[in-house]
Amino acid sequence: MTLEIKQVRKRFNQHVAVDGISVSVEKGNMFGMLGANGAGKTTTFRMILGLLEPTEGSITWENKQLSYKNTHLIGYLPEERGLYPKLTVRDQLTYLGKLKGMKVQEIHKEIKHWLERFQVEEYETKKVEELSKGNQQKIQFIAAVLHKPELLILDEPFSGLDPVNSDMLKNAVRYLQELGTTIVFSSHQMRNVEEMCEDIIMLKRGKAVLQGSLTDIKRGYGIKSVSIHADYDLSFLASDPHVTNLTPIKNGVIARVENEEAAKAVFARVAEKGFVRKFEVEEPSLHDIFIDQVGGGANE
Numbered sequence: 001m002t003l004e005i006k007q008v009r010k011r012f013n014q015h016v017a018v019d020g021i022s023v024s025v026e027k028g029n030m031f032g033m034l035g036a037n038g039a040g041k042t043t044t045f046r047m048i049l050g051l052l053e054p055t056e057g058s059i060t061w062e063n064k065q066l067s068y069k070n071t072h073l074i075g076y077l078p079e080e081r082g083l084y085p086k087l088t089v090r091d092q093l094t095y096l097g098k099l100k101g102m103k104v105q106e107i108h109k110e111i112k113h114w115l116e117r118f119q120v121e122e123y124e125t126k127k128v129e130e131l132s133k134g135n136q137q138k139i140q141f142i143a144a145v146l147h148k149p150e151l152l153i154l155d156e157p158f159s160g161l162d163p164v165n166s167d168m169l170k171n172a173v174r175y176l177q178e179l180g181t182t183i184v185f186s187s188h189q190m191r192n193v194e195e196m197c198e199d200i201i202m203l204k205r206g207k208a209v210l211q212g213s214l215t216d217i218k219r220g221y222g223i224k225s226v227s228i229h230a231d232y233d234l235s236f237l238a239s240d241p242h243v244t245n246l247t248p249i250k251n252g253v254i255a256r257v258e259n260e261e262a263a264k265a266v267f268a269r270v271a272e273k274g275f276v277r278k279f280e281v282e283e284p285s286l287h288d289i290f291i292d293q294v295g296g297g298a299n300e
């Protein structure tokens with residue numbers, strides 16, 4: 001394991017923001033941290049970065065205690081973006097690269113590479129304040145990865161980006177993962193997490209309510225979504241004891257059931273009524289699981 005968070009608690013006066021979480025992330029993995037607003041994600045990131053001290057527990061990177069002095073190892077895209085508006089993109093990135101101990105020549109090589117990758121070469125000599133919000137976000141991302149960190153922490157990296165820029169950033173994150181970077185990110189957009197992460201933790205008021213491989217979580221999660229198409233009215237399923245929620249769709253319904261046994265019982269019922277055109281049991285989406293576990297707050 002590379003990043004090891006063991007039984008970490010963080011208390012602010014009487015308020016427990018993170019309540020005994022343990023997380024292990026292997027080298028080169030992409031790990032998703034989920035939770036509603038105020039669940040404790042940013043506090044956990046700040047503890048990983050050594051900006052906050054855990055009240056209890058430990059955080060290690062390759063078995064060594066992490067501290068703010070390890071910043072060359074870590075890249076961080078904070079949730080609250082902050083660049084110097086009056087500086088040009090090149091001066092800004094050069095300044096930040098120097099803080100990470102990079103040589104100017106190396107910094108300029110990396111700046112060129114990243115500006116080209118993000119198709120914003122023409123902004124190199126522009127002031128940050130002249131850039132759109134989405135383009136500022138790309139620059140801030142570059143600032144986080146310029147020094148080729150081993151561990152990359154991204155707090156809501158895709159928020160506020162249009163679909164094209166969001167894909168561009170996702171590809172950049174995948175590219176860094178291929179180079180061996182360990183990546184931890186938070187997102188309220190469940191689809192992004194489904195697309196990108198192998199393992200996740202879902203926090204609720206500082207506690208882990210779900211944790212592990214995304215595939216196992218989905219497979220093992222009781223609730224299933226059943227898509228049913230038939231030529232007759234399926235609204236009678238709304239009162240079926242096995243159906244917890246029924247949504248009409250074109251040509252049929254989506255029924256939520258607790259488990260496979262319930263799905264079988266529903267199938268028997270609809271088959272009894274007549275010909276079933278489609279009966280498909282799907283794993284729940286991460287969005288469904290989030291709503292079920294955390295009770296709202298996922299922005300899709």
Ligand SMILES: Nc1ncnc2c1ncn2[C@@H]1O[C@H](COP(=O)(O)OP(=O)(O)OP(=O)(O)O)[C@@H](O)[C@H]1O
Nearest residue numbers: 012015017035036037038039040041042043044079
């Ligand atoms: N410095 C602080 N002092 C006191 N309370 C704090 C401090 N920082 C965070 N908290 C509290 O800790 C809890 C967790 O906050 P945190 O910012 O970690 O949540 P989050 O999961 O990142 O939320 P969001 O999705 O809104 O960014 C919140 O209740 C917050 O008010």
